[in-house]
Amino acid sequence: xxxxxxLTALVLGPLVLLVAWxxxxxxxxxxxxxxxxxxxEATDLLVxxxxxxxxxxxxxxxxxxxxxxxxDLHYMGYCVGRAGIVCVFDAGAMPVAALTVxxxxxxxxxxxxPEPRAGLGAWMASLFAVAWIGVLGPMIVAVGHLxxxxxxxxxxxxxxxxxxxxxxxxxxxxxLVWSCDTGAYFVGRAIGRRKLHPQISPSxxxxxxxxxxVVAGVVTGILGWLLIGIAVPVAVGLGAVTAAVAQVxxxxxxxxxxxxxxxxxxxxxxxxxxxxxxxxxxxFAAPIVVGFAFLFGGMGLSP
Numbered sequence: 664x665x666x667x668x669x670l671t672a673l674v675l676g677p678l679v680l681l682v683a684w685x686x687x688x689x690x691x692x693x694x695x696x697x698x699x700x701x702x703x704e705a706t707d708l709l710v711x712x713x714x715x716x717x718x719x720x721x722x723x724x725x726x727x728x729x730x731x732x733x734x735d736l737h738y739m740g741y742c743v744g745r746a747g748i749v750c751v752f753d754a755g756a757m758p759v760a761a762l763t764v765x766x767x768x769x770x771x772x773x774x775x776x777p778e779p780r781a782g783l784g785a786w787m788a789s790l791f792a793v794a795w796i797g798v799l800g801p802m803i804v805a806v807g808h809l810x811x812x813x814x815x816x817x818x819x820x821x822x823x824x825x826x827x828x829x830x831x832x833x834x835x836x837x838x839l840v841w842s843c844d845t846g847a848y849f850v851g852r853a854i855g856r857r858k859l860h861p862q863i864s865p866s867x868x869x870x871x872x873x874x875x876x877v878v879a880g881v882v883t884g885i886l887g888w889l890l891i892g893i894a895v896p897v898a899v900g901l902g903a904v905t906a907a908v909a910q911v912x913x914x915x916x917x918x919x920x921x922x923x924x925x926x927x928x929x930x931x932x933x934x935x936x937x938x939x940x941x942x943x944x945x946x947f948a949a950p951i952v953v954g955f956a957f958l959f960g961g962m963g964l965s966p
Contacts, residue, residue, distance in 0.1 A: 671932050675941075676841075683807065683833040690807045690833075691733055698729045698800040700938040704928045705792040708939075711923035714788035715781055717772050721789040724765035728797030731761035736805050736964065758798070765793050795946065802949035807833045809953070809962045822889050828962075831890040836952050838886045840944045843879035843906040844913075850874025864917040872910055879906035893960070905951045912947030916940070 682693045702725040709716045735757045769789045776782030810828040826834070851871025859867040883902025887893035893901070916939055920928060929937020956962035 675932060679837065680834070683837060684830055686807060686827075686829060691737075691804055694800060694804050695730070695733070697803075697938060697942060698796055699726065700929075700931070701796045701800065701942060702726065702792060704937045704939045705796060705919070708919050708923040708925060708928060709788045709792060711925060712919065713922075715776065715785045716789045716792070717769070717785070720769060720772055721792055724769055724789065725793045725797040728758065728761045728765055728793055729801055731757040732798060732801040733804055736801060736808060762793075765797075766790065769793075799946040799950060800942075802953055803833075803836070803945060805953045805964065806836050806949050806956075808964045809956045809960075810964070811962060822892065826890055832952065832956065832962075835883065835886045835890055836945070836949060839879050839883045839902050839905055839952075840909055840948050842882035843875040843902075843909055844944060846878025847871040847875030847910065850878070860914060863914055863921055867914070872907075875910055876903050876906045879903065879909075891960070897959070901952070901955055905948050905955075908951055909944035909948040912943045912945075915947075916943035 682689050699722075702722045705725075706716055706718045706721050709721075710718065769786055773782040773786035773789075776785060807829040809832040847867070848871065851866070851868045851874065854874075855868030855870045857869040858865065859869050859872050880899045880903035883905070884895045884899035887898025887901065888895050891898075916928065920926070927936030928939035931937050932941060
C-alpha cells in the first residue's frame with residue numbers, strides 16, 4: 664500500500680505543481696475540474712449514506728456557486744483601482760446570487776419529497792455539498808491570485824526573486840498541506856498510540872495529529888521565509904494553525920465516509936482514494952492562508 668501511495672504521489676505531485684507554476688488559465692481550469700469531480704463523489708457518498716439528494720441538481724448547484732465565486736475572484740482583481748460600467752457591481756454579489764438560487768431551487772425539489780423528514784434531510788445534505796465544495800474549492804484559486812497591494816501578480820516576493828507572488832503563495836499552501844499529511848502519516852505509524860477519533864478515523868492518532876502540526880510548522884517556516892519573505896516565527900505559526908485546521912478537514916470528510924460506510928471517497932488515485940481524499944485538507948487550509956495574507960501579509964487580489 665505504501666509503495667502504491669508513493670508511486671501515485673510521484674506522478675500526481677509534479678502535475679499539481681506544474682499547474683500551480685503555469686498559473687492562469689490552467690489554475691482555474693484545473694480547480695474547476697477538481698470541483699466537478701469532488702461534487703460527483705460527494706453526492707455519491709451522501710446517497711450511500713441514506714440522504715435522498717437529487718444528484719444532478721446538487722452537482723449543478725455546486726457548480727453554479729463555484730463558478731460564481733471563481734468569476735467574482737477574477738472580477739475583484741480586475742476592478743482594483745478601476746472604474747466604469749464593468750466594475751459597478753459590488754464584490755460578492757454573484758456568489759450571493761448563486762447561493763440564493765441554489766437554496767431556493769434545492770428547497771423546491773425537497774418539497775416534492777413525499778416524506779417531510781427525508782425531504783428536509785435531502786435539502787440540508789445538498790446544501791452541505793454545495794457550500795463545502797462550491798465555496799471552499801475556489802479558495803485555492805484565490806491563493807494563486809494573492810499579490811502585494813502595491814504590486815501586481817508577477818511581483819517577486821521573498822528571497823527567491825524568480826518566484827512571482829501567486830505562484831509563491833500556491834507553493835506555500837501545497838507545501839504546508841503535503842508536509843502536514845506526510846508528517847501525520849509517518850509520525851502516527853512510528854509512535855502513534857492514542858486514537859484521535861476512533862469512531863470516525865480508526866487509524867489516526869493524537870501523536871500523528873501533533874506530528875502533522877509540527878512538521879507543517881517547520882516546512883512553512885522555511886517556505887514562508889524563502890518564497891514570500893514572512894518572518895520565520897510568524898510563518899511557523901501560520902503553518903501550525905493551518906495544519907491543525909486542515910486535519911479537521913480530513914476528519915470531516917472521514918465523517919461523511921463513515922456515514923456512507925465507504926473506505927475511500929472514490930478510486931481515482933491508486934493508494935490515495937478519490938479526489939475528496941486528496942483535497943479535504945486543502946479545502947480547509949486555503950481560506951486560512953487567504954485570510955492570513957489579507958490581514959497580516961499586506962496582500963490583495965490580482966486578476
